[in-house]
Amino acid sequence: MGKLKGIPHILSPDILHLLAVTGHGDEIVLADINFPTHTICNGSDRPKEYRADGVGIPALLDAILTLMPLDAYVENPVQLMDLTDGDKTKGFQVPVWDEYRKICDKHESAPVSFEKVERFEFYERAKKVYAIIHTGETAAYANILLKRGVC
Template sequence: MGRLKGIPDALSPDILHLLAVTGHGDQIVLADMNFPTHSLCMGEGRPKEYRADGVSISTLLPAILQLMPLDWYHKWQMAVMEMTPEDQKKSGSNLAPVVEIYRDVANKCEGVTDKSVIIQPIERFAFYEYCKSTFAIIQTGDTTPYANVILTRGVC
């Protein structure tokens, strides 16, 4: 594969194409390695499945956000999977620690100074259901619990 200037190494040609064909309001899921990507993508009208094996979401997210703006007109720019009630009790929060990393990356990539990226928590099974209506799901090699995130594409 030839190299292009300024394109992050974490982005495969297929993912670059995905970013090029999405439009305002389209949503992309970055899924951890335990996410049921293949089964959620099976069937008419379901999202297209992409692979980023061996790449973590923490690596892929800034690479994507370097090229794709988030949607500031949507009620939220990103959504994440809430932890189960049992895990919430253990941690004292409904969100995994990785969510704050995502917020920091998104704020930096968006150049946000006066407002913060809005991250919507979604209950685990509702998250799976919601993902069926997204544009695409990128299966990563991320092993971080609750690392899944939905991005809503904005305009340049």
């Protein structure tokens, strides 16, 4: 496969196709290594599973947002899997969320609102997205849902 100008090299042809066929309001999940992607995608009315094994979510998010805008017409075009109550009590920190903020700010013209979604509710929402990209991300609570905007 030849390299295209301006296309981040970590985006596979399948992921490029995914970005090309999605439209305004479509949602995709970038899933960490522990996310039950195959289970959620198993079924005829479920999201399509894509693989980006060995790729971290921050790098993939940066590459995707180079090509795909977030939805400026909704309050929270980005949703994160929230900490469990036990991890909140322990003061668990999720530094990858700060990376996501910097990446979104770099690519979007206005600040992007993030919504934190309870773990099992996040799984339910994931069942209704267009696609899930399973990554090699090892950071805890790294799962992120993106709502596509318009160019």
